[in-house]
Amino acid sequence: MQIVILLGAPGCGKGTMAGRLSASNTSFRTVSSGDLLRDAVKRQTPSGVLADGFMKRGELVPDALIAQMITDYMLGIPSDCTLLLDGFPRTVVQAEMLDKIIVANRATLSAVILMEVPDSILIDRIAGRRGCPKCGAGYHVLSIPSKIAGICDICGTALVIRKDDNPETVKNRLAVYQSQTMPLIAFYEGRGLLKRIAAHGIPINDIFENIRHVLS
Numbered sequence: 001m002q003i004v005i006l007l008g009a010p011g012c013g014k015g016t017m018a019g020r021l022s023a024s025n026t027s028f029r030t031v032s033s034g035d036l037l038r039d040a041v042k043r044q045t046p047s048g049v050l051a052d053g054f055m056k057r058g059e060l061v062p063d064a065l066i067a068q069m070i071t072d073y074m075l076g077i078p079s080d081c082t083l084l085l086d087g088f089p090r091t092v093v094q095a096e097m098l099d100k101i102i103v104a105n106r107a108t109l110s111a112v113i114l115m116e117v118p119d120s121i122l123i124d125r126i127a128g129r130r131g132c133p134k135c136g137a138g139y140h141v142l143s144i145p146s147k148i149a150g151i152c153d154i155c156g157t158a159l160v161i162r163k164d165d166n167p168e169t170v171k172n173r174l175a176v177y178q179s180q181t182m183p184l185i186a187f188y189e190g191r192g193l194l195k196r197i198a199a200h201g202i203p204i205n206d207i208f209e210n211i212r213h214v215l216s
């Protein structure tokens with residue numbers, strides 16, 4: 001198994017790019033740590049009950065909890081795929097846990113894609129984000145609008161704003177990214193794995209092609 005980490009602040013477009021990459025190549029699989037957690041919260045599993053408060057405050061859930069969920073996810077996918085990690089790792093401790101998971105699965109970390117977007121743009125991007133609560137499709141009121149405003153193109157369900165996309169929680173999530181996740185940039189740069197991608201100011205298709213080029 002090849003592992004590719006998508007790294008970047010909330011709102012940088014990791015989820016959008018992961019979705020497009022998976023759709024473009026059948027050997028790609030994506031796992032979003034945020035989606036795994038939101039699903040666990042919805043189903044009220046023990047992990048979900050524990051994670052709920054952290055997520056509402058825009059804080060990170062405990063490292064061991066999310067590392068276990070990623071480990072479990074990896075057990076269920078083919079060993080010859082390329083796994084795109086969206087949102088994990090988010091701390092240096094998680095990166096060290098991932099190293100162990102990689103060894104245990106005889107996997108290889110092939111690249112870490114850092115999607116760079118200025119903070120001012122992130123806040124606007126998050127404000128326009130909408131999602132389908134039924135099928136999980138993601139939209140943005142300006143850059144990826146649904147055909148009918150507020151309605152999912154795929155399943156016709158009314159779109160919602162994520163609970164943690166409110167301005168107060170977003171401020172906290174960006175601060176958490178700076179203090180706890182940004183150290184990963186130096187961590188992976190030191191290993192020669194970091195690839196920087198400008199994820200703003202150019203069309204979404206060009207961002208996608210630039211990432212594909214880096215991975216080819």
Ligand code: AMP
Nearest residue numbers: 033034054055059060061066087088090
């Ligand atoms: P996301 O959908 O990636 O923006 O994640 C939403 C929320 O889930 C974050 O604000 C955290 O509370 C939690 N979360 C997601 N991934 C992680 C992770 N790798 N470590 C800790 N908490 C996480």
